[in-house]
Amino acid sequence: MPHGDITHIDIPVSDLARASEFYSGLFGWQIAEVPGYEGYPMWQAPNKISGGGLAPRGEGFTQPRSYVEVDSIEETLAKVRESGGAVVMEKSPISETSWWAVFTDPDGNVVGVYEGATDTSAG
Numbered sequence: 001m002p003h004g005d006i007t008h009i010d011i012p013v014s015d016l017a018r019a020s021e022f023y024s025g026l027f028g029w030q031i032a033e034v035p036g037y038e039g040y041p042m043w044q045a046p047n048k049i050s051g052g053g054l055a056p057r058g059e060g061f062t063q064p065r066s067y068v069e070v071d072s073i074e075e076t077l078a079k080v081r082e083s084g085g086a087v088v089m090e091k092s093p094i095s096e097t098s099w100w101a102v103f104t105d106p107d108g109n110v111v112g113v114y115e116g117a118t119d120t121s122a123g
Contacts, residue, residue, distance in 0.1 A: 002069065003069060003070055004068060004070075005068070006067070006068055006069075006071065007067050007068065007113060007114050008051060008053070008066070008067040008112070009036055009050075009051075009052035009064055009065070009067070010052055010053050010054075010055045010064065010065045010067070011023075011052065011053070011054055011063050011064050011066075012056070012057035012058070012061050012062055012063065013054050013055070013056070013057055014056075014057050016039070016054055016056070016085050017043060019054045019061070020054060023030055023043060023054070024043075027045065027046075028045075028046050029043040029044060029045055029046075030043065030044045031043045031054065031088075032113070033046075037053075037100075039056070040054070040055055040056075041053065041054050041083070042054075043106050048106040052067075054095045060088075063110070064111055065102070065110035065111070065112050066111060066112065067080050067100065067111075067113060067114045068111065068112070068114070069111045069113075069114050069115075069116070070113045070114070070115055071099070072099075072115065073091040073099055073101050073113055073115045074091065076092070076101075076113050077091070077101060077103060077113075080103045080105075081087070082104075083118050084106040085099040085103050085104055085105050085106055086103060086104050087101065087102075088102040088104055088105050088110065089101055091115075093103055093116045097116060097117035098114065098115065098116045098117065099114070099115045100112055100113065100115075103111050
């Protein structure tokens with residue numbers, strides 16, 4: 001995905017089973033836990049592109065959160081700070097080839113960023 005695309009949306013829920021049933025019935029989302037991410041069922045929209053997760057509602061996570069694909073989390077967080085935003089969570093690994101971070105904009109909106117490794121073996 002190109003820099004700036006919405007790549008993932010987390011929805012905070014209090015009951016994972018109930019939320020899975022609700023969203024799969026409402027929108028036709030395929031929802032399943034992925035090995036290594038137990039307790040965090042991932043959803044995929046019928047277009048097979050849009051997706052996200054159903055995350056346990058908790059401290060500081062009470063509203064849906066969008067994640068934006070970026071070329072560099074470090075550069076993005078530097079721009080956040082320079083532009084009046086605040087970093088909530090520094091760059092953290094998801095896997096060996098992907099990372100995420102969370103910031104607030106100047107109005108207090110919480111946004112996540114995602115960086116995945118570029119496959120340089122093709123060509």
